[in-house]
Amino acid sequence: MQRVLVTGGAGFIGSNLLLTLVPRYPHYLFVNLDKLTYAGNLENLRPLEEAPNYVFVRGDIADGELVDRLFREFRITGVIHLAAESHVDRSILEPDPFIRTNILGTLTLLKAAQRHWEGRSPREVRFYHISTDEVYGSLGPEGYFTEDSPYRPTSPYSASKAASDHLVRAWYHTYGLPVVISNCSNNFGPYQFPEKLIPLMIWNLIRGEVLPIYGRGENVRDWIYVRDHVEAIDRIYHAGRIGETYNVGARNEWRNRDLVELLCDLVDEELNRPPGTGRALIRFVPDRPGHDLRYAIDPSKLERELGWRPQYTFPQALRETIRWYLAHQDWLERITSGAYRDYYETQYARRIAEGKAYGA
Ligand code: NAD
Ligand code: TDX
Numbered sequence: 001m002q003r004v005l006v007t008g009g010a011g012f013i014g015s016n017l018l019l020t021l022v023p024r025y026p027h028y029l030f031v032n033l034d035k036l037t038y039a040g041n042l043e044n045l046r047p048l049e050e051a052p053n054y055v056f057v058r059g060d061i062a063d064g065e066l067v068d069r070l071f072r073e074f075r076i077t078g079v080i081h082l083a084a085e086s087h088v089d090r091s092i093l094e095p096d097p098f099i100r101t102n103i104l105g106t107l108t109l110l111k112a113a114q115r116h117w118e119g120r121s122p123r124e125v126r127f128y129h130i131s132t133d134e135v136y137g138s139l140g141p142e143g144y145f146t147e148d149s150p151y152r153p154t155s156p157y158s159a160s161k162a163a164s165d166h167l168v169r170a171w172y173h174t175y176g177l178p179v180v181i182s183n184c185s186n187n188f189g190p191y192q193f194p195e196k197l198i199p200l201m202i203w204n205l206i207r208g209e210v211l212p213i214y215g216r217g218e219n220v221r222d223w224i225y226v227r228d229h230v231e232a233i234d235r236i237y238h239a240g241r242i243g244e245t246y247n248v249g250a251r252n253e254w255r256n257r258d259l260v261e262l263l264c265d266l267v268d269e270e271l272n273r274p275p276g277t278g279r280a281l282i283r284f285v286p287d288r289p290g291h292d293l294r295y296a297i298d299p300s301k302l303e304r305e306l307g308w309r310p311q312y313t314f315p316q317a318l319r320e321t322i323r324w325y326l327a328h329q330d331w332l333e334r335i336t337s338g339a340y341r342d343y344y345e346t347q348y349a350r351r352i353a354e355g356k357a358y359g360a
Contacts (some may be wrong), residue, residue, distance in 0.1 A: 002028040005076045007061050007109065008083030009033070010040035012192040013130070016226045017080070017233055018045060022054045024234075029053050031074050033067075034083065035060045035101075041335055044191050061105035064112070071116040079127045080237060081109055084161070087195050088134075091157035092289060102160035103167070110171045122178035122242045129168040129181045130233065133222070133247065134158035136183070138292035145183075146298045147245045154290050172243050180240040182232065184248035185297045189226030189317070190324040194332060197221075198318075201260055202325045203332055205267040205278050215287035217257030220294040224250040225317035228310040235306045249297025250310040257282075266322055 002025070008014045009032030022030050034040045036058055048054045055074070059066045061083045070076065083105060085091065085098045110127070117125045136145040137152030153162040171177040188198040201211050232248045240246055254262075264278025302308045312320075325332065 002078055003031070003074050003076050004028055004078040004080060005031050005033060005070060005074070006080045006082065007033050007105075008040070008081075009056075010036060010042055010045060011082065011086070012039070012189075012196075013187060013226055013229060013233075014082045015041070015044035015191045016189060017082070017230050018048060018054070020227075020230050021234065022048050022051050026053055029055070029074065031055045031057060031070060031076065033057050033059055033061060033070060037085075038335075039086065039193050041191070043331070043334070060101075062100055062108050064108050067108050067112045068115070071112050076113075076116065077125050078237070079109060079113060080130065080233065081106065081128065082130045084164075085157070087193075088155050088157045089195070089288065091155055091160070095156035095160075098156050098160040102157075103163045106164040106167055110167060110177065114171060114175050114177055117177070125178055126237070126242065127168070127171075127177055127179045128233075128237050128240070129165065129179060131165050131181055131183045132158065132161050133183050133185050133249070133295050133297055134292065135162040135165055136295075139294040139296055141294065144296045144298035145247060147183075147247055147301055154292055158292075178242045180236055180242060181245045182236050182240075182248050182302075183245065183297075184229055184232070185222040185224050185250070185295060187224055187226045187229050189321050190328075192226070194336060197256065197259075198223075198263065198321065199325060199332075201263050202267060202322055203336075204281065205264060206271075206326065206329065206332075208281065210283045211260055211264070211278075211281045212283055212285040213257055213260055214285060214291060216284060217255065217260065218293070219256050219291060220253050220296070221256065221259075222249050222296045223252050223254060223259075223314065224248065224310065225312045225314075225321075227317075228312055231311065232302060232306075232308050235308050236302070239306050241305070246302045246306070247297045247299055248302060248308075249299045250314075251297075251299065252314050253294075253296050262318070263322070266319060270322055270326060 009018045084102050091098045136149045151162050153159040172179045192199045194200045194203040268278045
């Protein structure tokens with residue numbers, strides 16, 4: 001029987017992952033360790049409350065004693081490590097939690113796995129680290145990130161994720177810990193916190209608030225539906241080769257301004273608003289400092305070795321996502337009240353609305 005510690009399972013990707021894997025693998029035990037920061041929301045996991053193969057533990061991945069106890073008590077045989085501070089803008093305003101969670105938290109998990117799995121074979125145990133394409137830095141107009149691209153992180157967020165990737169590889173090479181890593185492009189879909197581009201734009205369109213596009217909106221991101229990422233995670237966890245890295249992406253590049261315009265048109269359509277209503281809310285605001293120009297993933301290794309392919313087309317996935325947010329406005333209200341509202345109004349949105357982002 002596999003006993004899998006999933007970290008950050010109450011966040012965006014973690015929720016989508018657990019809602020899929022817990023029913024799919026009834027003979028595994030899933031232990032979800034999550035600190036429930038502003039980004040974690042147990043409400044997402046309500047359908048799992050009665051599941052006999054699922055346990056939730058509230059706690060910090062940087063708490064060595066707790067992590068040790070979980071490895072011992074649940075006799076953990078696998079880790080799928082998603083817990084992280086994940087928002088680039090926040091990392092620019094306040095980097096410290098990124099260093100603590102993304103670097104020290106990963107170190108804590110690695111040390112526990114090393115201690116508890118000594119002498120175990122890679123057929124019995126594995127440590128799967130979920131990471132991002134942002135570790136590779138920024139591309140120009142041409143080219144793609146492959147698994148061999150050099151690490152050139154540019155933001156406090158991507159630097160902290162790059163550091164965590166290096167630690168995971170060091171534990172493989174130095175201590176023989178059976179690890180696998182994946183670096184994925186920009187995700188979107190249900191349960192994403194509306195500080196990230198797509199849910200923020202949908203939420204602002206619903207409320208008739210301005211749509212802040214950083215700089216000239218020329219930056220390019222490579223978008224993948226979270227359900228396709230979840231399927232990639234399942235495959236890599238079960239069949240990825242130990243010590244290897246897999247890039248995950250859906251070959252779906254969009255310039256920010258084109259994507260926001262598309263969202264405007266789709267939301268207008270869904271809400272039966274006159275064409276152009278959404279686009280009238282677009283504002284170009286001062287750029288994110290150090291804003292990476294372009295990300296684009298070459299996913300051939302994952303396709304070739306593990307036979308993974310995205311199952312959704314972009315228009316289908318985007319429409320599904322918009323409908324999900326339209327149907328879950330109460331969820332949006334609840335998670336953006338309280339601490340997030342304070343952050344959003346005082347630190348960020350007001351400055352952006354006034355055209356004075358980032359401490360101006
Ligand atoms: P998220 O911010 O939605 O969720 C993060 C979760 O981690 C939350 O539930 C939070 O409560 C939890 N957490 C934070 N600090 C913790 C700590 N110290 N101890 C325990 N739990 C803690 O993030 P996400 O978008 O779901 O991303 C998940 C992972 O995937 C991250 O490692 C991120 O770097 C990576 N990733 C995300 C994307 C993306 O587009 N969202 C793309 C590639 C990789
Ligand atoms: O209000 C906005 N206006 C805007 O123009 C926001 C929130 C974003 N943007 C731009 C910045 C980026 O070019 O949109 C693009 C996407 O921004 P984010 O959603 O903040 O994502 P990004 O910075 O690309 O990072 C994301 O993808 C990789 C996730 O947040 C990371 O966790 C993941 O690792």
